[in-house]
Amino acid sequence: MSMPHIPKESYRPTKDEVVIDLLKSIAMEENAIAHLLHAEAEKIQALVGKRHGISAEPSHEELMALSAQASKLLDVIVMKEWLLLRKLENVMELKGPRYSCDDDEE
Numbered sequence: 001m002s003m004p005h006i007p008k009e010s011y012r013p014t015k016d017e018v019v020i021d022l023l024k025s026i027a028m029e030e031n032a033i034a035h036l037l038h039a040e041a042e043k044i045q046a047l048v049g050k051r052h053g054i055s056a057e058p059s060h061e062e063l064m065a066l067s068a069q070a071s072k073l074l075d076v077i078v079m080k081e082w083l084l085l086r087k088l089e090n091v092m093e094l095k096g097p098r099y100s101c102d103d104d105e106e
Contacts, residue, residue, distance in 0.1 A: 015094070022091045026084055033077055040073055 013021070047058050047066055058066070
């Protein structure tokens with residue numbers, strides 16, 4: 001089997017442009033996660049009556065269901081954050097040692 005042939009393109013981004021695009025993608029994913037967490041917090045506040053002056057008294061079952069949903073969301077977010085950390089570390093390795101995340105430990 002031969003190596004794949006990559007056709008010539010009129011524009012190829014530089015290594016620095018690729019790194020910037022990857023960092024932007026990490027930032028956009030982090031922003032999306034922040035929005036998810038904010039929406040979940042608003043949902044919890046609405047149920048327990050801390051929003052808009054509503055004094056709600058949710059049932060035990062409603063609180064347990066809300067807790068389970070929030071826990072599942074947080075599990076997914078923790079996994080996603082771990083993947084984003086790995087992505088960031090790989091981007092920093094691509095950029096070179098002077099941008100290492102371990103500079104603070106020295």
